[in-house]
Amino acid sequence: MSYFFQLVVSGIVVxxxxxxxxxxxxxxxxxxRVLNIAHxxxxxxxxxxxYALTVWMGIPIYLSFAMSMVITFFLAMSVERIxxxxxxxxxxxxxxxxxxxxxxxxxxxIYLTPFGTENFSFPPYLPTxxxxxxxxxxxxxxxxxxxxxxxMIAGFSWFFKKSTIGISMxxxxxxxxxxxxxxxxxxxxxxxxxxxxxxxxAAAGGIIGNITGLNFDTLHAFGIVVFPVxxxxxxxxxxxxxxxxxxxxxxxxxxxxxxxxxxxxxxxxEVMPYIILLVILLFKPHGLFxxxxxxxx
Amino acid sequence: MSSNRWLATGNxxxxxxxxxxxxxxxxxxxxxxxxxxxxxxxPLFFSIGNKYMLVVDNILVAVIAVIGLNLVTxxxxxxxxxxxxxxxxxxxxxxxxxxxxxxxxxxxxxGWPPMxxxxxxxxxxxxxxxxxxxxxxxxxxxxxxxxSFQMIFQWTINFMDFFDQGQTISVGRVFWVTGxxxxxxxxxxxxxxxxxxxxxxxxxVRNLLRTRYGRCLVAVRDNDRAADAxxxxxxxxxxxxxxxxxxxxxxxxALHAYLYRGVGIDSxxxxxxxxxxxxxxxxxxxxxxxxxxxxxxxxxxxxxxxRLSEWAGSHVTAATNLTTALRPLSFGLVIVLFLMFEPRxxxxxxxxxxxxxxxxxxxx
Numbered sequence: 001m002s003y004f005f006q007l008v009v010s011g012i013v014v015x016x017x018x019x020x021x022x023x024x025x026x027x028x029x030x031x032x033r034v035l036n037i038a039h040x041x042x043x044x045x046x047x048x049x050x051y052a053l054t055v056w057m058g059i060p061i062y063l064s065f066a067m068s069m070v071i072t073f074f075l076a077m078s079v080e081r082i083x084x085x086x087x088x089x090x091x092x093x094x095x096x097x098x099x100x101x102x103x104x105x106x107x108x109x110i111y112l113t114p115f116g117t118e119n120f121s122f123p124p125y126l127p128t129x130x131x132x133x134x135x136x137x138x139x140x141x142x143x144x145x146x147x148x149x150x151x152m153i154a155g156f157s158w159f160f161k162k163s164t165i166g167i168s169m170x171x172x173x174x175x176x177x178x179x180x181x182x183x184x185x186x187x188x189x190x191x192x193x194x195x196x197x198x199x200x201x202a203a204a205g206g207i208i209g210n211i212t213g214l215n216f217d218t219l220h221a222f223g224i225v226v227f228p229v230x231x232x233x234x235x236x237x238x239x240x241x242x243x244x245x246x247x248x249x250x251x252x253x254x255x256x257x258x259x260x261x262x263x264x265x266x267x268x269x270e271v272m273p274y275i276i277l278l279v280i281l282l283f284k285p286h287g288l289f290x291x292x293x294x295x296x297x
Numbered sequence: 298m299s300s301n302r303w304l305a306t307g308n309x310x311x312x313x314x315x316x317x318x319x320x321x322x323x324x325x326x327x328x329x330x331x332x333x334x335x336x337x338x339x340p341l342f343f344s345i346g347n348k349y350m351l352v353v354d355n356i357l358v359a360v361i362a363v364i365g366l367n368l369v370t371x372x373x374x375x376x377x378x379x380x381x382x383x384x385x386x387x388x389x390x391x392x393x394x395x396x397x398x399x400x401x402x403x404x405x406x407x408g409w410p411p412m413x414x415x416x417x418x419x420x421x422x423x424x425x426x427x428x429x430x431x432x433x434x435x436x437x438x439x440x441x442x443x444x445s446f447q448m449i450f451q452w453t454i455n456f457m458d459f460f461d462q463g464q465t466i467s468v469g470r471v472f473w474v475t476g477x478x479x480x481x482x483x484x485x486x487x488x489x490x491x492x493x494x495x496x497x498x499x500x501x502v503r504n505l506l507r508t509r510y511g512r513c514l515v516a517v518r519d520n521d522r523a524a525d526a527x528x529x530x531x532x533x534x535x536x537x538x539x540x541x542x543x544x545x546x547x548x549x550x551a552l553h554a555y556l557y558r559g560v561g562i563d564s565x566x567x568x569x570x571x572x573x574x575x576x577x578x579x580x581x582x583x584x585x586x587x588x589x590x591x592x593x594x595x596x597x598x599x600x601x602x603x604r605l606s607e608w609a610g611s612h613v614t615a616a617t618n619l620t621t622a623l624r625p626l627s628f629g630l631v632i633v634l635f636l637m638f639e640p641r642x643x644x645x646x647x648x649x650x651x652x653x654x655x656x657x658x659x660x661x
Contacts (some may be wrong), residue, residue, distance in 0.1 A: 035437060037378075037444075086637055093376055094636050096440060097578060100378065100571055101632030108626025116622065224448065224567075227441050271452035274445035281430040281442050 002135030007257045008250065013142045015249020016149040017211070020204040022226040022233070022241040023153060024197035030160075030236045031169045031193035033092065034084065037099045039201060040223015041106035046072045046202025047209035047219055048115045051122060061125050069202040076198025080191050088187065103223075110216060121213040145207040152203055156196075157238050169193060173236065228273035231280055234287030243288060248273050317507045319500075336492060340485055350484035351556075352596065357491040358553050359592035363576045364498055364585070365545025369424075370574070371582035372506070373538035374518030376440040379427070379447035380573045383543045385565030386423045387416035387550025389454065392466040392560035396459060401469030409471045409555060413494070416551030417544045424543020431535035439535070447567055454562045463562030468554050487556045494548060503585055505541075514538050515583075568625070575632045581642025590643035595631070602627050 021043055028036045046068050053064030083102060087095050110116045126140035160166040171179040172189045180186055205219060212218055229248045233240025256269030280287065310316040320326040340350075366380045377383075391412060394405055405412060427446045431439055455463045470477055471486075478486045505511035513534050516524040521531040554560045572595065580591025606619035639645060 035440065083633060083637070090640075092437065093370075093374060094640060096376055096437070097574065098633055098636050100574060101629045101636065104571055104575075104625040104629030104632065106629075108622050108624070108629060111622035111625065112619075224444065227444060231438075231441060266456045267452065271449055271456075274448045274452075277445045278427075278430070278442060278449075281434065281438055285430070285434050285438055 003257070005134075005136045007253045009136050009138055010142075011250035011253035012246055013138065013146055013211075013249070014253060015246035016146045016242075017204060017208055017245075018222075018225065018229045018248055019153060019242045019245030020149040020200060020207065021222045022229040022245055023156060023238065024200040024204070025226045025230055026233075026236060026238055026241045027156070027193050027197045027200065029230070030238075031173045032084075032190045033173070034099065035096050036197070037096065038103035038106055038223065039197070039226060040220035041103055041110065042072060042076060042198055042201040043205040043208070043222050044110060044115075044216055044219035045075065045106065045205070046198070047205030047214055048110070048113065049202065050206045051115075051120055051209060051214055054122065055120075061122070065203075065206050068206065069199045072198035072202035073195045074198075076201070077191050077195035079198075080194035084190070084194070085187060088190070107220070115214065116216050119213060119215050122210050139211075141210045145211055148203065148207060152200060153238065153242055156200070160238065165189075165192065225273055228277040228280075230287070231277050231285075232287055234289040237287070237289035240287055240289035248276075251276065319503055319507070333496065337489070340488060347481070347484050350488060352600070354484055354487055354491060354556050356592050356596045357488070357495060358549050358556060359573070359576060359596065360495055360589055361491070361498060361552065362546050362549035362573055363580065363591055364495075364502055364588040365542040365549070366573050366577045367580070367582065367585070367588045368502065368514070368545065369538045369542035370577055371584070371587065372511070372518060373514040373535060375428075375431070375535060375538060376574075377443045377539070377542065378440055378567075378570055378574065379443035379445075379450070380542070380546055381565045381567070381569035382443075382447040382450035383420050383424055383546035384550040384553065384569070384573075385450055385454070385562070386543070387420045387547030388554040388560045388565065389460060389550070390416040390419040390547065391468060391551050391554040392460065395466055395468050395560075396461075400467050405471075406469045406477075407472050413548055413551040413555075416554075417548040420547020420550065421540045421544035424546070425536050425540040427543075428536040428539025431539065432532035444567075447570055451562065451566060454565075460562075465559040465561040467559045468557075470558070471555060483558075484556075487552070491552055491556070494552065498545060498548070499585065506585070510537075518583075571632075572628060575628045578632055579635050579642055581644030582640075584642070584644040586647060587642050587644040590647070594643060595628070598627060598631065599624065 021039070024042070025036055025039050028034055028039075049068040049071050050061075050064050053059045053067055054061045057064075059067065079102065083098055084095065087098060126144060128140070130137040130139040131143065160170060168179065168184045169189050169192070171182075171184060172186055176186055179189075204222070208219060208222060225248075229244045230241060231244075232247060233242070233244025251272055252269040255272040256267070259265050259268040320329065345353075362380065362384050365383070366377060369375050369377050391405070394402070394412070398404060423446075427442055428439070430442045434442075454460045460466070470483070472478065473486065502511075506515075513524065513529050516527070516529060517531045517534045517538075524531050524534070550565075553564065557564075576591035576595045577587065578591070579594050580589065581587030602623045603620060606623050610619055635642060
């Protein structure tokens with residue numbers, strides 16, 4: 001039974017990281033209707049910047065965590081400014097393909113640095129002995145990661161619900177023409193959405209890097225695994241990202257905990273989200289919390 | 298209008314039948330004929346090394362795959378981020394026969410033409426299954442569906458004993474009427490086979506686009522509600538587009554398997570899917586000739602990048618993994634730059650060039 005609870009706990013940990021990764025994705029989709037396929041690369045960049053600041057420049061880790069969030073904030077904003085601003089009004093298909101190109105570019109840039117091929121890990125700064133309650137253990141890095149995740153998600157939800165900028169972002173996602181008419185600068189909103197996505201991606205990157213170590217393949221895989229999460233939760237819902245993330249994390253942990261090793265199966269945790277994604281697309285495409293605005297054709 | 302089809306300076310169509318002709322002028326037809334003759338005969342006059350023949354074959358295999366991708370992304374307007382997986386389905390169809398029957402079973406060595414067709418049908422089947430969400434959804438979700446198919450495909454190959462965990466499964470040497478195809482003729486032989494397949498597929502697709510089965514793809518891309526009102530079933534049309542793309546990809550995969558005499562997962566990853574997409578974009582989405590320009594341009598770029606990084610590697614000692622870095626970087630840049638500055642691709646340059654030549658010495 002404690003095995004079961006252990007799986008539940010690690011599922012929630014993994015799931016909350018998925019939720020944080022998906023958050024940035026949802027932010028971009030929510031305001032500008034762009035599927036950002038390069039999100040995993042931004043997550044990886046955030047993690048590597050945190051590492052470089054901490055280890056190579058000797059800045060305390062909490063400070064460098066915050067600094068990398070600021071850096072990716074501006075990085076993502078400039079990405080939007082350089083590449084996506086000229087594509088406003090172009091068909092959605094070319095915008096998605098630009099993000100695919102962007103993914104390739106960021107891949108190449110990261111391979112130019114030592115992070116592309118080598119593995120690094122953060123110096124330990126938290127107690128290394130895990131907390132154990134009733135046979136279920138959780139490490140300090142995981143605990144801190146979950147706490148940061150939920151704080152950030154709560155912050156973003158509040159931001160979208162209450163603040164003026166958040167409300168104007170929702171307005172833009174609803175109707176660009178109408179929001180322009182009432183004086184909202186649509187390009188500014190797009191830039192801000194990307195910037196905030198970059199910020200949350202850096203946070204996700206830092207947390208993942210702390211838990212799993214810095215490996216480029218692992219990190220950018222998070223950019224692809226957010227697809228099942230956001231489809232399950234609904235593409236434009238922050239709560240959906242949280243619930244979807246946690247459900248996906250649990251499914252993944254249970255799959256690898258109970259299916260691997262039986263019937264000659266291996267690595268089921270990696271593939272289960274995508275199988276579920278295909279099933280959801282067939283039966284409930286707007287997800288759990290998405291708006292039912294999908295046009296049937 | 299000019300009744301002499303040799304001297305026509307523009308398109309003076311008086312009937313729909315005329316507009317739908319494959320060759321608008323006789324000059325077009327003869328240029329195409331000469332071009333095909335050159336393609337089929339140049340290996341008789343020049344002999345190039347196996348290394349370069351492999352590059353040529355490689356480009357041609359990519360052309361077949363990109364014809365398929367162009368059908369689904371260019372003509373039907375659905376992004377497919379899993380095209381390499383469909384190519385892989387074709388290759389692994391051949392590979393699974395090799396695993397079951399042994400790699401030099403007569404079915405594989407003698408019966409390779411039906412084998413290639415079977416691989417194509419397998420690709421079409423998987424394409425249609427992955428396209429099934431199209432019955433309910435629009436392009437954005439379909440892109441995600443194809444992406445997840447790519448992931449599922451990679452996992453299946455990587456973790457199944459039957460596919461040797463993605464390691465290379467060898468495919469036997471094939472037989473032609475003159476006997477076994479020898480090592481030094483291997484690439485030349487497959488050059489002719491692939492070229493023949495391209496000619497068949499190219500004319501097939503060109504003709505398809507003249508019939509209602511091809512034009513419905515374009516109709517659904519341009520406005521699916523209008524297409525619905527005109528009596529098409531947009532969802533089914535999209536599934537059908539995925540099926541067609543899967544067929545071309547499957548054929549390309551089988552040819553890839555025979556050409557390299559082996560199948561390994563390394564050739565069918567997400568990276569390759571993006572590569573195919575880059576080829577389709579650079580060539581020109583929604584044009585048939587784009588499927589020829591794109592692979593050529595991207596492969597040449599690839600070779601140049603390789604040479605550049607070799608050259609740089611000999612000068613800079615720290616640059617150990619320069620190729621792995623420069624490849625995605627150059628593809629990404631090419632995709633983004635083309636989408637930003639020439640969304641209609643190289644095919645558009647060709648169109649501009651053609652009209653310049655046609656109207657010379659006048660500007661318009």
